[in-house]
Amino acid sequence: MGKYLLRRILQMIPVVIGTTLLIYALVFALPGDPVAAMFGDKPVNAAVAAQIRSEYNLDKPFIIQYLIFLKNALTLDFGNTFAGQPVIAVIGRAFPVTIKLAIMAFVFEAVFGVVFGIISGLKKGKWYDSVILIVSLLLISVPTFVTGFVLQYFLGVKWGLLPVTAGSNPGFIDLLMPASVLGSVSMAYIIRLTRTEVSSNISEDYVRTARAKGMSNKSVTLRHVLRNSMIPVVTYLGADIGALMGGAMITERIFNINGIGNTLYQGIIRGEGTLVVSIVTILVLVFVVCNLVVDMFYAVLDPRIRYV
Amino acid sequence: MTDNTISPESAEAEEFFMDPLPGQERFVAPVDETPLKAVDSVDESEPATSMWTSAWIALRKNPLFIFAAILIVFIIIVALFPQLFTHNDPTYCNLDNSLGKASGSHPLGFDQQGCDVYSRVIYGARTSVSVGVLTTIIVVAVGGFIGAIAGFFGGWIDSLLSRITDVFFAIPLLLGAIVLLQMFRTSDSIWKVVFALALFGWVQVARITRGSVMEAKNLEFNTASTALGSTPMRNLFRHVLPNALAPVIVVATTSLGTYIVSEATLSFLGVGLPSTTVSWGGDISTAQSLLRINPSVLFYPSAALAITVLAFIMMGDAVKDALDPKSRTE
Numbered sequence: 001m002g003k004y005l006l007r008r009i010l011q012m013i014p015v016v017i018g019t020t021l022l023i024y025a026l027v028f029a030l031p032g033d034p035v036a037a038m039f040g041d042k043p044v045n046a047a048v049a050a051q052i053r054s055e056y057n058l059d060k061p062f063i064i065q066y067l068i069f070l071k072n073a074l075t076l077d078f079g080n081t082f083a084g085q086p087v088i089a090v091i092g093r094a095f096p097v098t099i100k101l102a103i104m105a106f107v108f109e110a111v112f113g114v115v116f117g118i119i120s121g122l123k124k125g126k127w128y129d130s131v132i133l134i135v136s137l138l139l140i141s142v143p144t145f146v147t148g149f150v151l152q153y154f155l156g157v158k159w160g161l162l163p164v165t166a167g168s169n170p171g172f173i174d175l176l177m178p179a180s181v182l183g184s185v186s187m188a189y190i191i192r193l194t195r196t197e198v199s200s201n202i203s204e205d206y207v208r209t210a211r212a213k214g215m216s217n218k219s220v221t222l223r224h225v226l227r228n229s230m231i232p233v234v235t236y237l238g239a240d241i242g243a244l245m246g247g248a249m250i251t252e253r254i255f256n257i258n259g260i261g262n263t264l265y266q267g268i269i270r271g272e273g274t275l276v277v278s279i280v281t282i283l284v285l286v287f288v289v290c291n292l293v294v295d296m297f298y299a300v301l302d303p304r305i306r307y308v
Numbered sequence: 309m310t311d312n313t314i315s316p317e318s319a320e321a322e323e324f325f326m327d328p329l330p331g332q333e334r335f336v337a338p339v340d341e342t343p344l345k346a347v348d349s350v351d352e353s354e355p356a357t358s359m360w361t362s363a364w365i366a367l368r369k370n371p372l373f374i375f376a377a378i379l380i381v382f383i384i385i386v387a388l389f390p391q392l393f394t395h396n397d398p399t400y401c402n403l404d405n406s407l408g409k410a411s412g413s414h415p416l417g418f419d420q421q422g423c424d425v426y427s428r429v430i431y432g433a434r435t436s437v438s439v440g441v442l443t444t445i446i447v448v449a450v451g452g453f454i455g456a457i458a459g460f461f462g463g464w465i466d467s468l469l470s471r472i473t474d475v476f477f478a479i480p481l482l483l484g485a486i487v488l489l490q491m492f493r494t495s496d497s498i499w500k501v502v503f504a505l506a507l508f509g510w511v512q513v514a515r516i517t518r519g520s521v522m523e524a525k526n527l528e529f530n531t532a533s534t535a536l537g538s539t540p541m542r543n544l545f546r547h548v549l550p551n552a553l554a555p556v557i558v559v560a561t562t563s564l565g566t567y568i569v570s571e572a573t574l575s576f577l578g579v580g581l582p583s584t585t586v587s588w589g590g591d592i593s594t595a596q597s598l599l600r601i602n603p604s605v606l607f608y609p610s611a612a613l614a615i616t617v618l619a620f621i622m623m624g625d626a627v628k629d630a631l632d633p634k635s636r637t638e
Contacts, residue, residue, distance in 0.1 A: 018474075145573060
């Protein structure tokens with residue numbers, strides 16, 4: 001186990017380097033002058049531009065810029081934003097909000113996705129199975145931002161049940177609607193996945209054997225059907241953490257949340273390369289670590305899987 | 309020949325074959341009673357049903373498939389020949405008609421700019437369907453190729469390609485696409501969206517192809533083919549790929565819908581197609597501010613988009629049922 005863990009952590013290093021290099025190349029090596037972007041609508045002053053270029057190492061070759069970035073990133077020094085704030089401070093302010101949002105969305109999609117998926121899979125063909133299926137198909141085919149706007153309009157504006165936007169320091173209630181919207185598409189996929197798994201496992205031989213041995217319905221379902229159905233669901237959930245981070249950009253924009261998604265979006269639009277690359281680096285790290293945790297979790301679900 | 313063996317000509321053998329023990333007389337029927345031909349011949353009046361033939365037979369009986377297929381054919385016709393369905397110009401907008409009510413030749417009314425909503429919904433199909441179809445083609449070609457090479461050859465090729473796949477996998481589709489599209493904000497070609505979605509979308513297909521190629525590679529027919537002198541490349545294309553194709557087709561069909569949604573989302577974020585291109589995504593994002601005043605302007609393009617995506621997802625489900633009878637969703 002320890003050896004496996006070490007190997008996986010070592011494998012993460014090229015992935016993180018490759019991913020940051022890719023994003024760095026996209027942001028800095030492609031056409032578009034970040035210094036000109038910095039001036040915004042003001043005329044570009046050549047001397048100031050040159051100074052900024054040397055301050056941000058923009059006068060050096062691309063690969064040197066990247067290595068300097070990587071070296072500084074190891075000490076959590078991501079440089080400054082255009083406005084002069086340290087990038088790490090901006091991230092530090094925005095990140096907790098997004099973590100809260102993402103955890104709520106994750107719990108939402110995992111709990112409701114699995115529960116509805118099980119109900120649907122166990123009672124195939126019943127009317128509530130059809131309802132669950134149709135609702136999940138609708139959630140997948142309607143873009144998140146439309147779902148978001150419609151919910152915001154009805155729950156927030158028209159009926160006043162939940163806050164319309166989340167303020168600067170949102171609490172549980174403020175994030176309830178954004179988190180459900182963020183998790184809704186993945187929830188629909190998890191419902192479908194769980195339903196397929198449960199309904200195919202339920203006709204397996206080992207389930208029949210367990211019933212023949214006289215196990216109660218409840219423990220057959222819980223210990224045999226569910227446990228075996230969860231492996232693909234857990235894989236999906238692990239990979240979904242990345243999608244949640246990407247999706248946060250849309251949700252945070254709709255509900256006006258000052259999280260990492262909104263900060264990243266602003267950074268991309270304003271052409272703040274340093275900010276974008278720093279945030280993406282952190283997101284990639286979170287994603288890679290979460291996937292490792294998920295892989296570790298397999299052994300708990302399936303004792304046949306051993307890590308050596 | 310040793311003493312222990314019975315030679316067919318010997319008297320001993322004659323006794324052995326000719327005189328069965330009591331009660332065993334009828335265990336072996338005389339050869340002339342059951343001609344070998346009847347047992348060994350194969351019914352060749354019908355061709356053997358391959359996986360694809362039986363999948364097609366199952367598909368034709370599935371109402372889900374018929375429904376999805378009719379919808380998709382209809383949507384493709386709308387995308388190819390929008391002028392068959394409306395005589396109005398989607399780009400002709402007259403502010404006098406802003407948010408105008410529905411009338412005979414304008415069945416869905418007008419949007420804020422005074423453009424005819426119905427003709428915009430009809431003409432928007434081409435953009436969404438093109439983005440979906442083109443992205444899927446590129447993703448399957450690139451992802452399928454990389455996944456197949458990695459899974460089939462294994463070793464260092466697999467390690468290298470898998471690490472490259474991991475790098476792209478760690479960047480969420482939307483995030484990567486936004487960063488890339490930000491660079492091409494001035495271009496109004498749909499290819500930039502196709503390229504951005506394909507660049508970060510091929511990974512999923514590559515992973516699935518790799519897995520299913522690795523599975524198909526170890527099946528007996530592949531060993532048999534190698535034993536008969538087949539080259540690895542011939543094995544890959546003749547035997548492994550056709551048997552590894554099923555999960556790839558399923559994912560490709562479902563992803564097509566996802567790419568259409570992603571295009572709309574990118575347009576909503578302002579980095580997708582410019583407002584000069586008639587697209588559902590663009591119309592939805594301009595209509596969102598009208599939700600409180602005139603929700604129908606938001607509703608129609610959203611509904612068109614949802615129906616299209618739904619059709620492709622249902623098609624994916626139907627194909628999955630047909631190709632893998634074990635995982636029936638219906």
